[in-house]
Amino acid sequence: MIKEIYKVEREDFINAGKVSSKIKTILKELQVPGALLRKIAVACYEAEINMVIHSYGGIITLHISEDGLVHLLFEDTGPGIKDLNAAxxxxxxxxxxxxxxMGFGAGMGLPNIRRVSEFFDVKSSSEGTTLDLRWQL
Ligand SMILES: Nc1ncnc2c1ncn2[C@@H]1O[C@H](COP(=O)(O)OP(=O)(O)OP(=O)(O)O)[C@@H](O)[C@H]1O
Ligand SMILES: [Mg+2]
Known part of the structure; x- marks a missing residue:
């Protein structure tokens, strides 16, 4: 069982993407197959960047259970996503x-996260956004 919690600061372009790199390293060490690894890495990176550029900051929790469920939770504070369908x-x-x-803003992050995730759930209000992503190894 692995549980890691990482902090993400708003507009911290210097460190943007570093949490995703760390998580990718952990998954590589666990010998997660390449195709699945790339999906998780893409989703994680896009969600991390979204926290940096759109939210006031938050935390990323990585949870890998004994039975191989990879669970990534992104919890940030405001301003939230006003129109989820549009987003x-x-x-x-x-x-x-x-x-x-900085090269962001194509509007492809969330659609790509949803595409590569086996389970995808997003909840958002003016208080903040929670993104729940899962894969089975
Ligand atoms: N964590 C978040 N907090 C607040 N708004 C968000 C968050 N994540 C996404 N959004 C909103 O949803 C929109 C779509 O997100 P998406 O990741 O698809 O595109 P983007 O971040 O604008 O561009 P790209 O990801 O292609 O660089 C964002 O422009 C923003 O309005
Ligand atoms: Mg994005």
Missing amino acids: LTPGFSTASDKARE
């Missing part, structure tokens, strides 16, 4: 100019 539509983005300068 899940390819090409929709409210990314700031700063985020766009």
Whole structure:
């Protein structure tokens, strides 16, 4: 059983993506097959970046159970996703100019996260957003 908790700071472009790298390393050490590893890594990276560029910051929890369930939970504080249907539509983005300068804002993150996740659940309010992603090894 593995449980790791990581903090993600808003607009911290220096460290953006580092949690995803760490999680990818852990999964590699567990010899997760390449195709599955890439799916989890893509989802994790996109969700981490979304916390950095769209939220006020939050935490990422990695949970891997004995029976091989990989559970990634992304919990952030506001401002939340106003229109979930729109946010899940390819090409929709409210990314700031700063985020766009860094190369983000194609509006492809959430659609891709949903596509590569075996289980996908997103809950959002003005208090914040929780993204629950799972895969079975
Ligand atoms: N954690 C979050 N908190 C608040 N809003 C979010 C969050 N994640 C996504 N959103 C909203 O959903 C929209 C779509 O997210 P998505 O990841 O698909 O695109 P993007 O981040 O704007 O661009 P890309 O991911 O392609 O760089 C965002 O533009 C933002 O409005
Ligand atoms: Mg995104």
